[in-house]
Amino acid sequence: MSLSAALNWGMAEGAVYLWTLPMFHCNGWCYPWTLAAFCGTNICMRQVTAKAIYAAIAKYKVTNFCAAPVVLNSIVNASPEEVILPLPHVVEVNTAGAAPPPSIDC
Template sequence: MAEGAVYLWTLPMFHCNGWCFPWSLAALCGTNICLRQVTAKAVYSAIAEYGVTHFCAAPVVLNTIVNAPPDETILPLPHVVHVMTAGAAPPPSVLLAMSQKGFRVAHTYGLSETYGPSTVCAWKPEWDSLPLVTQGRLNARQGVRYIGLEGLDIFNPQTMQPVPADGPLPKQ
């Protein structure tokens, strides 16, 4: 996040992808935007009214955002909004739909008991030229381990062999 980021709270601060942001935003002279209730309409309104640049959300919240009725959305978005999602792996179709609406989603996975995110699906510039469906499948992968977790491996579910972060996608 850059200095002056505007962060929308859609998950609790104690949550894996939440507990690093209160102090990060203070260090970056950022702004916190809190919602009374997380709804698609409230998310879109906060983006338009307050210039939200970032938020974290569970895949179910992303699903709510992409399936919101037209009268609850503000599209096109006034700018790209960066989103981090974690927990259960988000379906590629949800990641694709978020991308089509102007959100840039990073898929992470975390261990709240130990630290924030443990892995992040680091976007590669060469993915920009791939078909959107392939981009969605790539972004749904668990990704690259954080430096403090050198013992963590990502496995191909078909072969149960470790897969390098830039390795080929398993056949579906």
């Protein structure tokens, strides 16, 4: 699971992964091993908010994160004060569990 998730997702060596999904989640518990295998970096947050996510992406050069649809919805609907745009680089995002809300166009 650890390697297949990264290979199917295209996670690269040295990935910087932002933890918005709990590590004990069914799709999250293998990522600590994935990141170890790919010499990646874990970025943990005290609170999962749109502002904290945008700030971490910009500050730590986040390359990947997984998020529940409700978290993706909060990012899409963030107020202008919470958003740091334009983002400095592309971020690969993965979601699972429930179908994403209509505002998330995959």
